[in-house]
Amino acid sequence: MSTRTELTTVEAVREGRSWLFTATDAHGTDDEVILVPCEDGVEAWVNRCTHEAQRLDRGMGVAMRDGELICPKHGSTFDSCSGHCDNGDAAHTTLVGVDVSVEDGTVYLTDDGYAFVHEGGIEDDDGWGDDDGPSSTSHLSF
Numbered sequence: 001m002s003t004r005t006e007l008t009t010v011e012a013v014r015e016g017r018s019w020l021f022t023a024t025d026a027h028g029t030d031d032e033v034i035l036v037p038c039e040d041g042v043e044a045w046v047n048r049c050t051h052e053a054q055r056l057d058r059g060m061g062v063a064m065r066d067g068e069l070i071c072p073k074h075g076s077t078f079d080s081c082s083g084h085c086d087n088g089d090a091a092h093t094t095l096v097g098v099d100v101s102v103e104d105g106t107v108y109l110t111d112d113g114y115a116f117v118h119e120g121g122i123e124d125d126d127g128w129g130d131d132d133g134p135s136s137t138s139h140l141s142f
């Protein structure tokens with residue numbers, strides 16, 4: 001873990017219930033990652049249900065209840081801390097995790113397999129209208 005990228009704050013994740021960003025994986029492919037609040041801080045999961053590769057956050061935040069992420073397609077729920085699902089169509093699977101760390105209330109991407117691209121989903125580049133924020137990929141501050 002030689003590099004880390006500042007993402008957002010724990011407070012912002014908690015207030016928004018989730019925080020979506022786009023990252024490039026080790027193969028150069030953009031993927032979406034969601035930050036979600038969990039008991040001991042914040043966890044990050046690839047924004048894809050293990051059942052049918054559906055997006056958990058379709059751009060309006062992740063549906064959550066009692067510390068569980070709810071898949072909008074078939075309703076399986078995943079523990080926000082462990083990523084594990086024990087119910088419905090996605091039972092006995094675990095979301096793909098992404099390494100993040102928290103320091104002084106700030107969330108950092110620390111996963112060597114992913115490089116931060118921008119806040120929001122992949123489609124944001126195609127005109128979701130989220131161009132008010134900083135577009136630089138190297139300096140992000142709120």
Ligand code: FES
Nearest residue numbers: 049051052071074
């Ligand atoms: S796609 Fe998520 S439970 Fe089916």
